[in-house]
Amino acid sequence: MDRANIVIVGGGVVGCAVARAVSRRWSDVFLIEQMPKLGMGASTRNSGVIHSGIYYPPGSLKAELCVAGNRSMYEFCATHNVPHRNCGKLVVAHDDAQEAALEHLAENGRANGVEGLRMVDRAAVRAREPHIEATFALEVPSTGIVSAEDLVKTLARIATDQGANLLPRARVVRLDPRGDSVAVTIAEEAVNGGGSGTEETIEARCVINCAGLYADEIAAMLGNHGYRIYPVRGEYCELVRGKSYLVNNLVYPLPHTDAFSLGVHLTRTLWGTVLVGPTADYVSEKNDYERNRLPVEEFVQRARPLLPEIETADLQLAYSGLRAKLVPPGHGGFADFVIARDVNVPQAIQLIGIESPGLTSCLSIADRVVSLAAEILV
Numbered sequence: 298m299d300r301a302n303i304v305i306v307g308g309g310v311v312g313c314a315v316a317r318a319v320s321r322r323w324s325d326v327f328l329i330e331q332m333p334k335l336g337m338g339a340s341t342r343n344s345g346v347i348h349s350g351i352y353y354p355p356g357s358l359k360a361e362l363c364v365a366g367n368r369s370m371y372e373f374c375a376t377h378n379v380p381h382r383n384c385g386k387l388v389v390a391h392d393d394a395q396e397a398a399l400e401h402l403a404e405n406g407r408a409n410g411v412e413g414l415r416m417v418d419r420a421a422v423r424a425r426e427p428h429i430e431a432t433f434a435l436e437v438p439s440t441g442i443v444s445a446e447d448l449v450k451t452l453a454r455i456a457t458d459q460g461a462n463l464l465p466r467a468r469v470v471r472l473d474p475r476g477d478s479v480a481v482t483i484a485e486e487a488v489n490g491g492g493s494g495t496e497e498t499i500e501a502r503c504v505i506n507c508a509g510l511y512a513d514e515i516a517a518m519l520g521n522h523g524y525r526i527y528p529v530r531g532e533y534c535e536l537v538r539g540k541s542y543l544v545n546n547l548v549y550p551l552p553h554t555d556a557f558s559l560g561v562h563l564t565r566t567l568w569g570t571v572l573v574g575p576t577a578d579y580v581s582e583k584n585d586y587e588r589n590r591l592p593v594e595e596f597v598q599r600a601r602p603l604l605p606e607i608e609t610a611d612l613q614l615a616y617s618g619l620r621a622k623l624v625p626p627g628h629g630g631f632a633d634f635v636i637a638r639d640v641n642v643p644q645a646i647q648l649i650g651i652e653s654p655g656l657t658s659c660l661s662i663a664d665r666v667v668s669l670a671a672e673i674l675v
């Protein structure tokens with residue numbers, strides 16, 4: 298049986314950031330990813346926004362790791378030439394009640410340590426976004442966008458250069474805690490895709506669960522049945538090329554009051570296209586990206602308060618992603634990231650419910666995981 302210091306389950310942006318961070322300090326690090334390539338889950342099916350940290354309750358992990366992750370992300374991208382842009386964003390209001398809610402959001406952001414927030418009037422909004430309807434807006438200068446695909450690739454390359462073994466097309470199928478280690482059984486896909494693959498077991502001193510939507514199932518393999526992930530689909534449309542001039546940067550409505558999602562927003566990507574979305578609807582399967590997609594008209598209706606000129610012919614359907622939510626349907630409310638050693642299997646670190654702002658926070662999440670791993674690998 299092979300031995301490892303660390304086995305990471307899942308090669309999304311979080312698993313790759315963790316692989317980079319732990320392989321700086323420890324040898325014999327393995328990352329296991331079931332898909333043919335890294336980052337094919339939520340990590341490349343998102344808005345690519347580097348969030349500022351205004352939305353989350355002060356004192357929460359989401360607030361702390363988003364604000365820290367935002368700063369680390371800009372530094373990392375600049376150092377390693379990952380395409381990104383610090384374009385800022387506007388959260389817009391349409392009446393006095395919404396303006397009061399914006400003030401409240403700004404207070405929350407300041408309490409979280411977000412810098413540079415300021416309210417701007419209609420004229421300032423129009424100067425930046427001539428086609429956007431708003432009476433007031435909150436300007437958030439630290440928001441930006443990043444190429445998630447390049448970020449994943451860069452993190453993976455650095456981890457590999459530091460000696461980590463990144464194994465795509467390999468699925469963790471069993472985890473057996475054994476005193477001070479965990480036996481990790483991996484099923485590898487047959488190279489030609491035909492016939493059955495092989496199984497292999499690695500004995501790991503530390504296992505890190507970065508399995509995204511499947512993190513509850515990985516926790517259950519360790520005997521922890523206390524978590525359940527509910528997939529929530531976010532669908533996008535895109536403005537047709539000839540209409541992308543309608544949006545210059547990032548424009549958001551006020552978020553849902555129950556913290557369920559940030560609301561359908563407008564995102565100008567690094568490639569000059571404009572995304573409209575994502576929506577937020579529970580689905581029953583963790584691989585259900587496309588069944589019963591919402592019609593384009595639905596996006597027109599939701600975007601029109603921000604962009605009154607928008608017509609059905611201006612939009613085409615784009616991709617969708619699945620959020621790894623800890624909040625069950627019908628409950629509403631805020632759920633924080635879970636990043637902790639397992640109570641019964643202390644050699645395991647659980648990362649559960651890493652939904653937005655998980656992309657923004659991946660580097661600060663990884664720093665936190667290093668501290669937990671250091672307790673295990675003394």
Ligand SMILES: Cc1cc2nc3c(=O)[nH]c(=O)nc-3n(C[C@H](O)[C@H](O)[C@H](O)COP(=O)(O)OP(=O)(O)OC[C@H]3O[C@@H](n4cnc5c(N)ncnc54)[C@H](O)[C@@H]3O)c2cc1C
Pocket residue numbers: 306307308309310311312329330331332335336337338339340341342343344345346347348467468469470507508509510511512530531532575617618619620621651652653654655656657658
């Ligand atoms: C619609 C949408 C919009 C979003 N927008 C933003 C945004 O603008 N900004 C932001 O900061 N965040 C955003 N997020 C959140 C962000 O995308 C996620 O928090 C982040 O990608 C989570 O990364 P991850 O590595 O934990 O998960 P994933 O990318 O899902 O990676 C988990 C990996 O684990 C693998 N895996 C699972 N089980 C096994 C197994 N048994 N064996 C081997 N491998 C396994 C999976 O194949 C997968 O590749 C958004 C999310 C969605 C869905």
